[in-house]
Amino acid sequence: MRRLRNDLPYTFRPPLWRSWFRPLGLWANRRILLKKYRIGQLENEGFDELGKLVSQGDAVILAPNHADHADPHVMLEVGGRHHLPLHFMAAREVFEISKRGAWALQSMGIFSVDRDGPDLSAIKTAMGLLQQGKPLVMYPEGEIYHHHERLDPLHEGVASILLKVAAKLPEGKRAWLVPIGMRFRHGPEVEATFNERLSRLEDRIGWTPRPAMPVDDRILRLGSGVLALKETEFLGKAGTGSLQERLDYLCSTLLAEVEGRRGSDPRAVTPPERVRAQRYRIRKCLLDEKNVPTEKQRIELLDDLDRVFAALQAHSYIGDYLLENPTLDRHAETVMKLEEDLFGFPEYPTSRVARVVAGEALNVSQMLADGELPAKGGAGILTTTLEEKLNQILSKI
Incomplete structure (x- = not known):
């Protein structure tokens, strides 16, 4: 884990999606960053069904486990393969490395969150994107722990945001929570x-x-x-x-x-x-x-x-x-x-295989309508369900 001892004031970095920059960003991610993390092969499964939900303009949160620094770069590549306009919520610290880096991240639809406090700007931005039908990637573990086969307890923030959005969606639109299992295997x-x-x-x-x-x-x-x-x-x-x-x-x-x-x-x-x-x-x-x-x-x-x-x-x-x-x-x-x-940083000395599996999407809107989730206080129940689904996926990949 990286040592964080900064006392810098926090400045929210909103997503500034630049369509002209996206092909360049995807190319750099594939040619430079995936190679940096030694991802020699990337396998993915279940994303065709996910594409159908996104094409309908529904509110979709993708919730992967978070066990490696390559996680977001792998997700970005999978999104590019399936033409998914993925947005990401990312820790404030990655925006504070360099101004150019922050500009590039924002141009790819990535926005900051202060994980240590009530970041209302990040929450409102996430809800706004979901209400507009733009798929959002959030990591419910919050930190990188480097143990792929065991989840750390999930935070309720992901479920809480989606439940708030589900209550505000117009008729005909639904809210979905998609568990994403990720594994990295070494040769x-x-x-x-x-x-x-x-x-x-x-x-x-x-x-x-x-x-x-x-x-x-x-x-x-x-x-x-x-x-x-x-x-x-x-x-x-x-x-x-x-x-x-x-x-x-x-x-x-x-x-x-x-x-x-x-x-x-x-x-x-x-x-x-x-x-x-x-x-x-x-x-x-x-x-x-x-x-x-x-x-x-x-x-x-x-x-x-x-x-x-x-x-x-x-x-x-x-x-x-x-x-x-x-x-x-x-x-x-x-x-x-x-x-x-x-x-301060791990080595990636040999090629690895990344496997990403999108599980069956949880229809949060239907769960609310059927009474499986209470309108208030349902974040804990939904988070427990997500944890169970993620563990099931991870046990099979």
Whole structure:
């Protein structure tokens, strides 16, 4: 996961669809960005039916799992293949890398969202696009966790937006929620890259590389060592117990510490929700023009940002993910995850196959009419249904 410690004021970036730019953007995505992420083959299924819904002008949200940095580029390519004018809601941070990059993103129909606060501009923009019959891609997991075979708990924002739109659609128009399963598979040649990459990771934390050690043992030893460093940094000493127990304890302890200083949000229950609530509170203090923090207060606020980031990192690891089923893909995903946490970005050393499957669209309008979803408070039920459908798709691809 990428470390976020910025205190920049947020500027909403609306979609600025430029039809003349789209062919160039799709070409650059295919020729440059998919190659950057080593997508050698892209398979897709179920998008013909999706095209029919879009052609009717219905409100359609595509909700994929989010396990890799290549996800949006793969979705953009699939949309281009099927002539789908996809719009995307994307984290504000990707617009803050460069002005040219932000211009290109907006030109492709991508708009920003501040994931840490109530971004009303993003919500209104999403609803407006859906009411106009423009398909929208939203990632209900919110973060990239690098474990394709297990979903993180989904946020209710996707369901909430679509339910609000469904209530405002004119007669004859319907609202649809489409679960999209995405998987990235590695060829056998990736196995030959593990030793050298693990050696670099071991060297990164000051260890002597152990290329003779079995890969499973080496990955778990390295993961435990990195966790011990984080525990010592924030708790003063390395923890005891199983790997999952230590991860859970670090996450819950860091969040409790920060909430004790900054206050808590009773609506935030899961670790990602609690992290977002704290990031929002901390950044609000950092950017308070009426009560500008002193240098000492600023340092303390930034330190707390680091704590909630470390908590989210701990939450993002699944202690038994590798050992439960030590496949080639799970080895590759875990090494990539460690690379991102220690170097800032993972390596993509060999070609991968991306497979994208559009599941059966959920007719949200019909579910409301039949009483399957209540007009108010239905976001939780719809999110649970979406999670079940995504898990079913992921188990088969």
